Amino acid sequence: GNIGNSANFTVNQGGLSQTLSDGIHTITVNLCDDKGHCVQQSRIIELSNFVPIVFVDFSPNLNAFNELIIAKTGTVVVNLSGTYDPEGDALNCWITTSYGLIYPIQSPGIVNCPEIIEYTFPLESSQNNPAPEEDDFVLSIFVDDGVNSPVELAYNTNLYNEIPEPNFTIIRNNNFSQSVVTLDGSLTVDPEGDNLAIEFYSSLDGTLQWSDEPSGTVWQGHLSRGIHTIEMRVTDDSLEHVEEYKVSSMLISVLNSPPSAQIISPNQADSYDSSELVILSANGSGDFDSVCSTFNSIGFWLCSQTEASQGSEYLQVSWTSDLDGRLSSTNQEGLFYQARLSSGIHTITLEIDDGINPPVTDTTSIQVSKSAPVLSLATPEFTKTFKSSEFIFWNAVNSLDYDGDEFTMTIRSDKLTEPILLDVDPSITHMSKLGAGTHSIEITLTDADGMVRTEFFELIVEPSAPEVVIINPSEGQSFTGGVAIILEEESTDADFDITFRQWKVIDRSTGEVVETLSGSTESIILNPGEYLIELTVRDSLLNTQVSSREIRVEKTDPVLDEQSITVTPGELTTNQLVDLQVSVILSDPDGTTQDVQATIIHGIQVWDFSLEDLDGDGIWTGSVAVNPEQSGRPSLKITARDGVGDSATISQVSKTIVVNDPDSTSNNTPLIIGGLGIISLILITLIIARFRNNKLEDDLIESWETFKRPPSAKEYPDVDQDDVEQITEVVNDLWSQLEQEEGLN
Known part of the structure; x- marks a missing residue:
């Protein structure tokens, strides 16, 4: 279509309505004058649409590697301010992630390109808002002008687990150390919901609290005087945060607290x-x-x-x-x-x-x-059980009167009609005995002002066993044989109920009981030896006590009284048979000598016989039929032997007996008698030798030598054949010496 009517014009410029669309255009110019003459020229041109110009900034910023590092629950801010479309086309902007996120949600017919896009990553997925499956993904930014393909900027993104920022407040009533301080960190939470470990730390008092419990976000307590730096240290239980904390701190001043004084006791209402x-x-x-x-x-x-x-x-x-x-x-x-x-x-x-x-x-x-005296009883110990035989010591020496008054002590028992102690000085220890039983003891202290303090105790006294007391004999005492031994005891029983008393005399060598006695005092005579004297005492409760003494009874030697020898008849006559009666007194206190022998030697005639003490009066008597064949002076030897063998003790005495001839005598009689005396001596020696052991034979030989040469200690008179009596006396003396030596050896 017509795009202009002037020599120069501009299209596709902001503010002008004239535009040319993208594409291949044939531009034709018609130039006409005022006469209506026209010329025409054409050119072919192509118009192209530029992609939008994108300017982007992130919060948090990208790192040096142009990567976005952000917390798992962090918010990413994408700043697109400055982004434009050269042709001024309306732009549509959004972000996406590699795990499927589109934000904002795109709807047909809706074009929007905000300068700021904010997005917080969720921990859990929801409708149209998925959660990252992994911590690493790609975040992309898209800008679309509706003509060209959208402009895409992609960034590697990493999500990390973050430690929360500590956030706490200090709460207290005043600044003194006795005021309770509260450190409240309850506003501190972990974005990922991890369990937190929180430590409150003081620069003066050290660690106040460490806890990984939910309650650990708050601490209450006291701080010492001084200026503290209080830190709240926070981490979570993620392994990547081991030994890693975030810290927040505050300064706090704590003043010294004044002391507090309050008397609770004593109380005016009490006495x-x-x-x-x-x-x-x-x-x-x-x-x-x-x-x-x-x-x-x-x-x-x-x-x-x-x-x-x-x-x-x-x-x-x-x-x-x-x-x-x-x-x-x-x-x-x-x-x-x-x-x-x-x-x-x-x-x-x-x-x-x-x-x-x-x-x-x-x-x-x-x-x-004012107060009564106070009892302090050291003894007796009332937890202890006493025996009726024991002395009980009443020691109240430490008792005192706090007003300084003098005081006395009285002790009574419910089992006694009279006081145990009456108005005694407590500064002295007293003692007493009590009978068996459970005593209720009443101790009363009375001071000079008449103030009285009484205390009660229970004292248990048990019956006691007898106490055995042997007066005689003493331990190890020695007695002479034959002497009466006194057994004496003074045993006691605090309960006065001795029912049995017995002495036992035990031979230590055999263990046999030789005497049993029951009196308090007894007298006994014991044979020589060692004995155990045992006293047994028993009371009515069969409590038995035994005591003993060891004694020794010494052996005594027999002693014959030479002056007591009696011979009846006093003189003998040759060739006349008579019954010769002999008696002698033997002293042997222990009464153990039972062997007394007598021997009469008259020339070659020998008479042996035994003596006996039939009535125990100490006079030993015996008799023998004697018929002397010649006159002279025969020797009577009496030997008492106590014991046997070499250990036996011997006592010997002798007496000369007179033998007379009838009136008629011969002139040759002295010579005959003298010869017969020498022959008799030889025969006697031979007879004795036959009955001696080897030792006595040796002694007898020595006796012969003595007969040949009498020792100088014994002067014998010269023997004359005319003096028969002197020869007989010499023979008798030799015999006596031989017998004595035999007994001694």
């Missing part, structure tokens, strides 16, 4: 006396700048559970009375204290000083009355 330990308690008092471990374990206190970074404060705590003065001055442990107060009206003051703030005080008033 007290001078003997009581009055509890001075300031429960609830303290200072929050002091750690609780430095306080008394009894009670509850104003204190910090943890020690401050600058150390725990030391408190000076003092209790004073306007009557008794300072009661205590110590550290915070003194917030609980016990003290006795004198009688009167007291004003009690508690003062606490932390050395930083002014001291704080509290006061109360109480009345203390």
Whole structure:
């Protein structure tokens, strides 16, 4: 069509209505004058439509590799401002992803190209809004002018898991250390919904809390005095964020708290006396700048559970009375204290000083009355069971009267009509015995003002076994044989119920009981040896006690009394048979000598016989028929033997008997008798030798030598054949010496 009517014209220029469409055009120009003459010339031209010019910017920005890195739940902002179409065609703009996202949704007939396209990636897919299946994909931007193919700009995109930004606030009533501080980070959430690990940290107190629980977003507690940098450190449980945190911090100043003083006890409403330990308690008092471990374990206190970074404060705590003065001055442990107060009206003051703030005080008033003496009984121990034989020691030495009054002590038992102790001095330990049974003991202390304190106890006394006491004999005592041994005892029983008493005398060599006796005092005579004397005592409850002593009875040697020898008849006559009666007194206290022999030697005649003590009077008697064949002086030898063998002890005595001839005698008689005497000596020696053992034979040979040469210790008279009596005496003396040597050896 007609596109112009002037020599020059422009088409397809903004603001002008004249346009030429895209395509091949034949442009024809007709030039006519005013006469109606026209010329015509044609040209063929082709018009092409340019694609839109696209300008794009991203938030967040692309990295150096022209890649888009954005959080999984982040919002991408595509800025298309400056994008245009050279021909001014209407543009349509949108974004797509490789996993199927188209945004905004494209509808037929709707053309729109906003300058800003904002899109937030979802974690879960919804209708027309799919979630990324992977963290890496391609994001494309499309710009379409409706004529040309849409312009596409593609970018590699990576989604990453992000740590949320910490967001917390500090809440508290005041700036003192005792004020509760709340750190509230509940607005901190993880975009991907991961579980969070949150740490609250103080530059002074260290880690306040670490938690991976949902409740860990809030911390409540106390901060120590000082200026703190409080940090909230946040991470999630994604493996890529191990040891990686995001931190937010704030400064906070905490002031030193003043101490608090409050007297809980003593109380004006309560009554007290001078003997009581009055509890001075300031429960609830303290200072929050002091750690609780430095306080008394009894009670509850104003204190910090943890020690401050600058150390725990030391408190000076003092209790004073306007009557008794300072009661205590110590550290915070003194917030609980016990003290006795004198009688009167007291004003009690508690003062606490932390050395930083002014001291704080509290006061109360109480009345203390006088008191009775206080019993402090060291013994007996009433948990212990006593025996009726035991002494019970009543030790109340530590008892006292807090008013300084003198006082006495009286002790009674419900089983006794009379007091055990009456108005005694308690500063002295007293003792007594009690009968068996369960005693209800009443102890009364009375002071000079007549004030009385009585306490009751239960004391159990059990029946006791007898106490065996042997008076005689003593342990290891030695007695002479034949002497009476006194057995004496003084056994006792605190319950006075001894029913059985028995002595046993036991031979230690055989173990046999040789005597059994039952008296308190007994007398016995024992044979030589070692004995165990055993005393058994039993009471009515069959409680039995045994005591013993070891004794020794010494053996005694027999002793014959030479002066007591009697011979009846006193003189003998030759060739006349008589019954010769012999007696002698033997002393042997242990009575063990049972062998007493007598021998009469008259020349070659020998008579042996035994002596006996039939009535036990110590006089041993015996008889023998004697018929002397010649006159002379025969020797009577009496030997007492105690024991057997080489260990036997021997006692010997001798006496000379007179043998007379009838009246008629011969002149040659002395010579004959003298010869016969020598022959008799030889025969006697031979007879003795036949009955001796080898040792006695040796001794006998020595005796012969003695006969040939009498020892110088014994002077024998010269023997004359005319002196028959002297020869006989020599023979008798030799015989006596031989017998004695045999007995000694």
